[in-house]
Amino acid sequence: xxxxxxxxxxxxxxxxxxxxxxxxxxxxxxxxxxxxxxxxxxxxxxxxxxxxxxxxxxxxxxxxxxxxxxxxxxxxxxxxxxxxxxxxxxxxxxxxxxxxxxxxxxxxxxxxxxxxxxxxxxxxxxxxxxxxxxxxxxxxxxxxxxxxxxxxxxxxxxxxxxxxxxxxxxxxxxxxxxxxxxxxxxxxxxxxxxxxxxxxxxxxxxxxxxxxxxxxxxxxxxxxxxxxxxxxxxxxxxxxxxxxxxxxxxxxxxxxxxxxxxxxxxxxxxxxxxxxxxxxxxxxxxxxxxxxxxxxxxxxxxxxxxxxxxxxxxxxxxxxxxxxxxxxxxxxxxxxxxxxxxxxxxxxxxxxxxxxxxxxxxxxxxxxxxxxxxxxxxxxxxxxxxxxxxxxxxxxxxxxxxxxxxxxxxxxxxxxxxxxxxxxxxxxxxxxxxxxxxxxxxxxxxxxxxx
Amino acid sequence: xxxxxxxxxxxxxxxxxxxxxxxxxxxxxxxxxxxxxxxxxxxxxxxxxxxxxxxxxxxxxxxxxxxxxxxxxxxxxxxxxxxxxxxxxxxxxxxxxxxxxxxxxxxxxxxxxxxxxxxxxxxxxxxxxxxxxxxxxxxxxxxxxxxxxxxxxxxxxxxxxxxxxxxxxxxxxxxxxxxxxxxxxxxxxxxxxxxxxxxxxxxxxxxxxxxxxxxxxxxxxxxxxxxxxxxxxxxxxxxxxxxxxxxxxxxxxxxxxxxxxxxxxxxxxxxxxxxxxxxxxxxxxxxxxxxxxxxxxxxxxxxxxxxxxxxxxxxxxxxxxxxxxxxxxxxxxxxxxxxxxxxxxxxxxxxxxxxxxxxxxxxxxxxxxxxxxxxxxxxxxxxxxxxxxxxxxxxxxxxxxxxxxxxxxxxxxxxxxxxxxxxxxxxxxxxxxxxxxxxxxxxxxxxxxx
Numbered sequence: 001x002x003x004x005x006x007x008x009x010x011x012x013x014x015x016x017x018x019x020x021x022x023x024x025x026x027x028x029x030x031x032x033x034x035x036x037x038x039x040x041x042x043x044x045x046x047x048x049x050x051x052x053x054x055x056x057x058x059x060x061x062x063x064x065x066x067x068x069x070x071x072x073x074x075x076x077x078x079x080x081x082x083x084x085x086x087x088x089x090x091x092x093x094x095x096x097x098x099x100x101x102x103x104x105x106x107x108x109x110x111x112x113x114x115x116x117x118x119x120x121x122x123x124x125x126x127x128x129x130x131x132x133x134x135x136x137x138x139x140x141x142x143x144x145x146x147x148x149x150x151x152x153x154x155x156x157x158x159x160x161x162x163x164x165x166x167x168x169x170x171x172x173x174x175x176x177x178x179x180x181x182x183x184x185x186x187x188x189x190x191x192x193x194x195x196x197x198x199x200x201x202x203x204x205x206x207x208x209x210x211x212x213x214x215x216x217x218x219x220x221x222x223x224x225x226x227x228x229x230x231x232x233x234x235x236x237x238x239x240x241x242x243x244x245x246x247x248x249x250x251x252x253x254x255x256x257x258x259x260x261x262x263x264x265x266x267x268x269x270x271x272x273x274x275x276x277x278x279x280x281x282x283x284x285x286x287x288x289x290x291x292x293x294x295x296x297x298x299x300x301x302x303x304x305x306x307x308x309x310x311x312x313x314x315x316x317x318x319x320x321x322x323x324x325x326x327x328x329x330x331x332x333x334x335x336x337x338x339x340x341x342x343x344x345x346x347x348x349x350x351x352x353x354x355x356x357x358x359x360x361x362x363x364x365x366x367x368x369x370x371x372x373x374x375x376x377x378x379x380x381x382x383x384x385x386x387x388x389x390x391x392x393x394x395x396x397x398x399x400x401x402x403x404x405x406x407x408x409x410x411x412x413x414x415x416x417x418x419x420x421x422x423x424x425x426x427x428x429x430x431x432x433x434x435x436x437x438x439x440x441x442x443x444x445x446x447x448x449x450x451x
Numbered sequence: 452x453x454x455x456x457x458x459x460x461x462x463x464x465x466x467x468x469x470x471x472x473x474x475x476x477x478x479x480x481x482x483x484x485x486x487x488x489x490x491x492x493x494x495x496x497x498x499x500x501x502x503x504x505x506x507x508x509x510x511x512x513x514x515x516x517x518x519x520x521x522x523x524x525x526x527x528x529x530x531x532x533x534x535x536x537x538x539x540x541x542x543x544x545x546x547x548x549x550x551x552x553x554x555x556x557x558x559x560x561x562x563x564x565x566x567x568x569x570x571x572x573x574x575x576x577x578x579x580x581x582x583x584x585x586x587x588x589x590x591x592x593x594x595x596x597x598x599x600x601x602x603x604x605x606x607x608x609x610x611x612x613x614x615x616x617x618x619x620x621x622x623x624x625x626x627x628x629x630x631x632x633x634x635x636x637x638x639x640x641x642x643x644x645x646x647x648x649x650x651x652x653x654x655x656x657x658x659x660x661x662x663x664x665x666x667x668x669x670x671x672x673x674x675x676x677x678x679x680x681x682x683x684x685x686x687x688x689x690x691x692x693x694x695x696x697x698x699x700x701x702x703x704x705x706x707x708x709x710x711x712x713x714x715x716x717x718x719x720x721x722x723x724x725x726x727x728x729x730x731x732x733x734x735x736x737x738x739x740x741x742x743x744x745x746x747x748x749x750x751x752x753x754x755x756x757x758x759x760x761x762x763x764x765x766x767x768x769x770x771x772x773x774x775x776x777x778x779x780x781x782x783x784x785x786x787x788x789x790x791x792x793x794x795x796x797x798x799x800x801x802x803x804x805x806x807x808x809x810x811x812x813x814x815x816x817x818x819x820x821x822x823x824x825x826x827x828x829x830x831x832x833x834x835x836x837x838x839x840x841x842x843x844x845x846x847x848x849x850x851x852x853x854x855x856x857x858x859x860x861x862x863x864x865x866x867x868x869x870x871x872x873x874x875x876x877x878x879x880x881x882x883x884x885x886x887x888x889x890x891x892x893x894x895x896x897x898x899x900x901x
Contacts, residue, residue, distance in 0.1 A: 450751070
């Protein structure tokens, strides 16, 4: 062994071969880990079982982890042979809530309808591969393996209560980790998300995602007997449905290239069918491809909400909550990932997507540092739907782990030449203080009297 | 001296003798319908008929009105107006519509002119007129239908009128100052086997002229640069409809309107959208309340898309208040003419939902506005036609002549009694003040705060 360490560093190809060997050797364990998480789904900031599973796995691997980051996050750090940039490999802990999903928790409705369970397994697979001493000793810089909470921006009322209790400030896991300084020492970040879109093939390079703002809305009317005295009531449900119509009336002004998405739900629509609804609550996102486009749509949405209140002579309280920034992936890092994807699944099986309408807090990270968020196939059904299932765990976990580990090797081998040049050539959109200031500036609350 | 019954009999005989000519006047008017304040041909015809009958008159009152005077032969006394409305509606698809203007008598006003002249013919019977005191005032009045708001606003801005209903304008100009009581009959198509109805009431209303201003833009290439005034208006209408659950049945609220301009070209974001709107109810208080609700909804439309809106509220009509003694006289004469089973007394609260400026007049003086049968089809629709001119023109001509004989015979004993004891709901000054207070222009910019 001592003779091995005295030799010159292994070639990248050799490193990748060794990493893949380890991952293949532990493939069954990784798949069953993913399925274990699938069977214990937990939504964001509540991922206690999943978090414990990750900590235990790190422990079994002899790695010292830090847990409880942003409530449930877990992180392991390891150093290469020499100094260099730090690369974070992320996996998301949280599930969605899709009651009708075949793997939904019967008590909470939580379900992995977005494949995050595979992310944890692939992140751990990459950990297992890259932690091999002969691999690590051939790399420069540092690696941070992070299981991060709460990527799905859901249960807004619950999270807003956590916020009011001082347990979190931001409602997404990564923004919260940024606030807590967990990304201060990270120079590059990557993760890999499952996809069910056949056009995205086995592995897929993507470029951008929508950013978004979240809104909690309360229409306040006046209750009254709906049969006996409707003339004394002010119908808050009418205000809400009119506000939704008013939003629709603005859709023609949304530009294709801005990819605006506004999709409210009513979380409380009245209390008794025989009473004029006086308290109606809504949640919505306002998504768009750029911050400017989101802010433009947000003005229109606020106006539409007020028009709903004015239409019936009621009130509306509009709380705007910072969401996620648009995702912009680093081209050079994507190129590195693409080359490894070509090697792993063949060039014909690597797809390309320009823009996706969903949002991720990886977008926030992408405003601070070089970031990639490519996709891996293996899933079927509609994302966030009850039929979203991972069918090919070999691809979604094992190949995915290799793709992450191989990319890490390309970035950090050779004295981290590639990673170093990506970091030094990257101009972040924002510094961390600028980011925090911007996000805090988005938060607002307004009460409008439509009388 | 003839008895009152004999006087009525003579008047009716005269009307029967000239029945054909009287009905012919109505049919002639049917064939050249003219909407309010434009009734020049109709006015000329009335002037000619007045002349033929030797009735002194003034013309051009409130643009097209004609006020005749038939002094009784038995000395001074109250002046009783017999009103006929000159104007038609605009119902392009009506079988008798003017092909150019779309004007059509879909509300039977052409019969009113006939019955007004018919009543005059009966009362002009020499032995009848000799025994009447006071004066009969056959009054052809313009513009009862409150339509073509934009055109009338133009007339207003030219200083040609202030109010947009004919009787309102005639009141303002003082042409009712010397009138002591007023009557007219309106045709109806919804009376079943009844031929003549008294009682009930009508809605008061205000009128709105609404103009949305958005921002035009190419609807295909740059809708994001536009502000869609049609969407603003559509939202407002949805908002108005959502308030209907707050209307109490007893208030007979009616809120309705039309869009007179909904855009200019289908490939441009509409930037100029216009509506005429109406808010009706059985009491002026509820009209005012709902007028504010409607204003709020129109503003909400502007706010919904960031457009501007100008809401011009125009004084409308007041609810009809029938004088019960006039009504009793009408009922008695109607029983004589059509037989008791064919008469109908509507309870005072029975609100037919529509509005008439006879309501305004009824706030100032004893007035009565009964209904006569003879029409078929829904009022204001292309199906509304007169199928029975005897019921629609001749019967009411006789009944009005008989009521006037009741009022003005015997030294105008009954008319004097009604005049002496009538308590008007408003003085003319209070009326003018109230109506002028309804006039308002609201400018609201829903794009403020962008």
